Amino acid sequence: xxxxxxxxxxxxxxxxxxxxxxxxxxxxxxxxxxxxxxxxxxxxxxxxxxxxxxxxxxxxxxxxxxxxxxxxxxxxxxxxxxxxxxxxxxxxxxxxxxxxxxxxxxxxxxxxxxxxxxxxxxxxxxxxxxxxxxxxxxxxxxxxxxxxxxxxxxxxxxxxxxxxxxxxxxxxxxxxxxxxxxxxxxxxxxxxxxxxxxxxxxxxxxxxxxxxxxxxxxxxxxxxxxxxxxxxxxxxxxx
Numbered sequence: 001x002x003x004x005x006x007x008x009x010x011x012x013x014x015x016x017x018x019x020x021x022x023x024x025x026x027x028x029x030x031x032x033x034x035x036x037x038x039x040x041x042x043x044x045x046x047x048x049x050x051x052x053x054x055x056x057x058x059x060x061x062x063x064x065x066x067x068x069x070x071x072x073x074x075x076x077x078x079x080x081x082x083x084x085x086x087x088x089x090x091x092x093x094x095x096x097x098x099x100x101x102x103x104x105x106x107x108x109x110x111x112x113x114x115x116x117x118x119x120x121x122x123x124x125x126x127x128x129x130x131x132x133x134x135x136x137x138x139x140x141x142x143x144x145x146x147x148x149x150x151x152x153x154x155x156x157x158x159x160x161x162x163x164x165x166x167x168x169x170x171x172x173x174x175x176x177x178x179x180x181x182x183x184x185x186x187x188x189x190x191x192x193x194x195x196x197x198x199x200x201x202x203x204x205x206x207x208x209x210x211x212x213x214x215x216x217x218x219x220x221x222x223x224x225x226x227x228x229x230x231x232x233x234x235x236x237x238x239x
Contacts, residue, residue, distance in 0.1 A: 008033055008196050013160040015202040016192050023050075023168035025185035027060030029192040030157060034132060035062035036193055036231055038150060045069065045114075045135040048157075049085055052128045052165070065112055069135050072108050079105050084119035085131035090151060092142055093117045118142045120154035128165050132157065190224035193231055 008016075016033075020026035027048050035046040045066040050058045057074065061067035073079030080091040080102060093099050094116055096106045114135050122130040132154040136142070142150070187209070194205035213223045 008037075008192075010160075012192070012195050012202075013157075014163075015195070016188070017160055017164050017167065019191075019202060020188055021185075023164060024058055024060060025188055026164050026168065027058065028185045029189045030161075031060045031062045031066075032189040032228065032231075033192055033196055034134075034153060034157075035066075036196065038134060038146075038153065044141070047081070047133045048122070048130065049081060049133060050124075050128060050130045050161075050165075051085060066133070066135060069109055069112060069114065070133060073105060076105060076108075080117050081119040081131055081133040084121055084133070085129050088121040088123070088129065090121070090147070091117075091119045092147060094142065095139060113137045115139045116141050118147065118150055120151050122154045122161055123158045124162055124165060130161055186228065187220055187224040190227040193227060 013030075016029045017026055020029060027050065031046050031048045034048070035044055038044050038046065045061075045063050047059055047061040047066040047070045049070060052058070059067065059070050061070065070081060073082050080093055083089075084091040093102060096102065096114055096117055097110075099106060112135075115138060116136050117134070119131050119133045122132055124130050132150065134142075134150055190209060191202060191205045194200070194208055195202055198205065198208070200208075209220060209223050209227070212218075213220045216223065218226075
């Protein structure tokens with residue numbers, strides 16, 4: 001499967017963390033980067049799920065479809081991604097329509113066209129659990145090399161996620177700021193993607209987006225949305 005070779009550096013991930021206004025916005029950036037790095041000819045759908053202290057689940061998704069696929073599992077309170085998170089082990093479903101263990105979930109999402117799923121734990125600290133959830137519409141997506149790559153990517157997110165959990169309190173922003181944060185989250189995700197694709201600093205990525213905004217007479221938020229759409233990742237705020 002084709003893939004991007006522009007792996008984000010520790011400094012780029014730290015920049016993403018420091019510049020994100022909240023924990024959910026940070027997860028959105030990670031989910032978007034993950035979809036960009038791991039996707040091939042048919043873009044992979046990615047979501048990151050975090051549970052803190054047994055409390056509500058926080059989800060950030062690279063696409064609207066990825067959000068629906070994750071949230072359908074919460075309706076059952078069961079599923080491959082929740083299993084990976086709660087049991088902290090990799091779950092691989094090579095052929096979802098024919099899988100007996102998850103047949104109820106498969107039937108519930110049959111309209112989405114998903115053929116295979118992989119979920120890998122992201123190791124955190126006591127009181128929190130996390131997982132990287134990957135969905136594909138193609139059979140054979142998760143060959144041994146891709147499984148190893150997804151697991152390695154999930155492992156590489158462990159340190160920065162642990163830092164994020166320490167820095168960001170749960171749901172720190174009041175309701176009236178949600179709209180502004182959603183716009184900022186999309187812009188931050190686009191900046192993160194440009195950083196990875198161009199191997200540049202956050203400031204340089206922001207300047208590129210600002211230049212595109214001026215040249216096209218579009219708002220920064222609109223340019224950011226266009227960047228995510230063209231990358232095939234889409235964008236979806238965390239729940």
